[in-house]
Amino acid sequence: MTQKNRQWLIAARPLGRELQDSDFEFHEADVNDPSDGEVLVKTSYLGFDPALKSWMENIAGYVNPTEIGDVMRGTGVGTILKSKVHELGEGDVVCGPLGWQEFSVVRGEDVEKVPLDAPASAALGVLGTTGRTAYFGLLHIGKPKPGDVLVISGAAGATGSVVGQIGKICGCTVIGIAGGPEKCAWLVDDLGFDAAIDYKSDKVRKQLRELAPNGVDIFFDNVGGEVLNDGLGRLAQNARVVICGGISRYNYDPRDPEQMPPGPRNYFNVVHTGATIQGFLLPNFRNQFAVADARLLKWVQKGDLQYKEDILEGLENAPQALMRIYKGGNFGKQLLRL
Numbered sequence: 612m613t614q615k616n617r618q619w620l621i622a623a624r625p626l627g628r629e630l631q632d633s634d635f636e637f638h639e640a641d642v643n644d645p646s647d648g649e650v651l652v653k654t655s656y657l658g659f660d661p662a663l664k665s666w667m668e669n670i671a672g673y674v675n676p677t678e679i680g681d682v683m684r685g686t687g688v689g690t691i692l693k694s695k696v697h698e699l700g701e702g703d704v705v706c707g708p709l710g711w712q713e714f715s716v717v718r719g720e721d722v723e724k725v726p727l728d729a730p731a732s733a734a735l736g737v738l739g740t741t742g743r744t745a746y747f748g749l750l751h752i753g754k755p756k757p758g759d760v761l762v763i764s765g766a767a768g769a770t771g772s773v774v775g776q777i778g779k780i781c782g783c784t785v786i787g788i789a790g791g792p793e794k795c796a797w798l799v800d801d802l803g804f805d806a807a808i809d810y811k812s813d814k815v816r817k818q819l820r821e822l823a824p825n826g827v828d829i830f831f832d833n834v835g836g837e838v839l840n841d842g843l844g845r846l847a848q849n850a851r852v853v854i855c856g857g858i859s860r861y862n863y864d865p866r867d868p869e870q871m872p873p874g875p876r877n878y879f880n881v882v883h884t885g886a887t888i889q890g891f892l893l894p895n896f897r898n899q900f901a902v903a904d905a906r907l908l909k910w911v912q913k914g915d916l917q918y919k920e921d922i923l924e925g926l927e928n929a930p931q932a933l934m935r936i937y938k939g940g941n942f943g944k945q946l947l948r949l
Contacts, residue, residue, distance in 0.1 A: 614641075614642045614714075615639045615640065615641065615642070616639065616640045616641065616642045616712055616713055616714045617637070617638075617639055617712065617713050617926055618637075618638050618639070618640060618682050618683075618710070618711060618712030618713070619635045619636070619637060619638070619682070619683045619711040619712070619926070619929050619930065620635065620636040620637075620638050620680055620681065620682060620683065621634070621635070621636075621667055621677055621678070621679055621680065621681050621682075621683055622634055622635055622636040622679065622680075623679070624667055624668050624669070624679070625664060625667060625668065626668050626670075626866075627867060627870055629934075629937065630664060630930070630933065630934050630937065632930060634667065634930070635683060635929075635930045637927070642714045643716050644693060644716075645693050645694065645695045645716050646695060646716075647695045648695060648696060648718055648719055648720075649695050649696070649716050649717065649718055649719065650691045650693065650694045650695065650696055650699055650705070650716070650717060650719055650722065651691065651692045651693040651694075651714060651715070651716050652687075652689040652690065652691055652692065652705060652707075652709055652714065652715050652716075652717060652722070653689050653690050653692050653713065653714055654687045654688070654689040654709050654712065654713055654714070654715060654949050655687070655688050655689050655690065655704075655731060655948065655949060656687060656688045656689075656731065656732050656735055656946050656947065656948055656949070657685050657686070657687045657709070657711060657735075657926075657929060657932070657946065657947045657949070658685065658686045658687065658688075658735030658736065658739070658740075658741075658944065658945070658946055659685065659932050659933050659935075659936055659941075659945040659946070659947070660686075660740070660741075660769075660936070661856055661858050661936055661937065662856075663683075663684065663685060663933055664933070664937070666684055667683075670866075673892050673894070682710040682711060682712055683710060683711040683929070684708065684710055684711075685708075685709070685710055685711050685929075686706065686707065686708060686709065686735060686739070686740065687706070687707070687708075687709030687710070687715070687735070688704065688705070688706045688709075688725060688731045688732065688734050688735055689704070689705065689709055689715070690702060690703070690704055690705075691703045691704075691705060692714075694719075695719075696719030698719065699719050699722070699724070703724055704724070704725040704727075704731050705722040705723060705724055705725060706722060706723050706725050706734040706735065706739060707721050707722030707723060708721055711926070711929045712926075713926060713949060726738065726908060728908075728912070729908060729911065729912075732920060732922075732946055732948075733911070733918065735944065735946060736769050736918055736920065736943075736944035736946070737769075737773055737907060737911060737916060737918040737944070738904065738907055738908060738911065740893065741769045741770050741773060741944060742773055742903070742904075742907045742916075743893055743896070743900060743903050743904070743907075744770050744855065744893055745770050745771075745773035745774040745777060746773075746777065746903045746906070746907060747891065747893065747896045747899070747903065748770075748774065748831065748853050748855050748891055749761075749774050749777050749778060749781075749829070749831060749853065750777070750781075751891070751896065752851065752853045752889050752891050753829040753831060753851050753853045754829075754851060755777075755778055755781040755782075755783050755828075755829060756781070756782070756783075756828075757781065757782030757783070758782065758783070758784070759778075759781075759782075759783045759784070759828035759829055760783065760784045760786065760823045760825070760826070760827050760828045760829070760847065761774075761775070761778040761783040761784065761785050761786070761827075761828065761829045761831065762785075762786045762787075762788065762819065762823065762827045762829070762830050762831070762842060762845075763775050763778075763785070763786070763787050763788065763831045763833070764788045764830075764831070764832050764833050764834040764838045764839065764842065765788070765789070765832075765833030765834050765856065765858065766787025766788055766789045766794075766798055766804070766807065767787065767789035767790070767794035767795075767797060767798060767942065767943075768833060768941070768943075769918070769943060769944035769945070770833060770855060770856070771787065771789075771831070771833050772787075772798070772802060772918065772919065772943070773916065773918065774831050775787055775798065775802060775804050776802055776803070776910075776915065776916050776917065777910075777916070778829075779803050779804075780910065780915055780916075783828075783829070784805050784823075785803075785804045785805050785806075786804065786805060786806045786807070786808065786819070786822050786823065786827075787799075787804045787806075787807045787808070788807070788808045788810055788815060788834075788838060789807055789808075789809065789810070790809065790810055790811050790939050791809060791811060791939075792809060792812075793942070794807075794809075794942060795807035795808070795809050797919070797942075801917065802917060806822050808822070810838060815837075815838060815841040815842075816841040816844055816845070819841060819842070819844075819845040820845065823845060823847075825847060826845055826846055826847025826848070826850065826884070827842060827845045827846055827847055827850060828847050828849075828850050828851070829850065829851050829852075829853065830842040830843070830846065830850065830851075830852045830853070831853045831855060832852065832853065832854055832855060832856070832857075833855050833856040833857075833858060834856070834857065834858055834859050835854075835856075835857030835858070835859045835860050836857075836859030836860065836872055837859075838859070839857075839875050840875040840876055840877050841877075843875050843877035843878060843880050843881065844877040844880060846880055846881070846884045846886045847884065848884050848885060848886075849884065849885050849886065850884055850886040850887075851886065851887055851889070852881075852886060852887065852888040852889070853889065853890075853891075854888060854889065854890040854891075855890075855891075858936070858937060859872070860872060918943065918944065919942060919943025919944065920943050920944050920946050921935075921941040921942050921943045921944065921945050921946065922946045922947070922948050923945075923946070923947045923948070924947070924948050925947070925948075925949070926947070926949050928947060929947055932945055932946075932947045933945075
């Protein structure tokens, strides 16, 4: 009997609203053999990031458009079952764009071997896109110096928690903004942050005034909205604002100005402080990935860089895994083990 490939397809575009179960369709297809230059991979883990929703909506201009009926995109880790690529062999563990499915045929150039001296799942987080995003966003855009005050929104998320720890390595005073006492305690007690603000119960602007009386040198933003507005109100001279994510805006339709939340009211403080605001795209740093990967792995091995994984079980729960991110339900990198 031909083996079947269980997979999730894109069934709708969730523009201007929250994700729903009906945005995905469960499907079974035949498992294909690889052609020259391709490998067949059996997926072990899938990783989930906020940007996946914008990929469904076709509002992320840095990736190719999706079509209704396509396999839902996503990064995964898996084992090669068949290879038509000289550099990759059966049994190799790789990471790449496997999609929400059990088996994936992908080009050999699109996957990377997972380091053998680290857990495979880490390639989806601290030793993969998440770690690279934190590394380049902070070091190349934020440009930290010893003594800088670094504030991170979404600090208990996969990227924010890595940013804060790299900031400590660089000699910064690190303040995290997160939701709930458990997450805030983890940042301070386990990761070594100097302080944490619970946006659910504390007034962020007031807490920033008390914790950073001389202003914020680097504001690393993963949230947007009111939290970003509060951060802009506390900038130090020549501060750097790094725009990495904007999870507060993911349920709005960017084509509809009536839906989009108002821009930050404190934006003019950038003029008063001579600050900069800059976003970035990870692929622009591709030629420096090897250097970043080596440093991240060394920090993990030394214990300077800790990470947390939030793992759901079973491919059938992939939509729920993604939805948790937008409601703050995940604690650490959201993963799914097949």
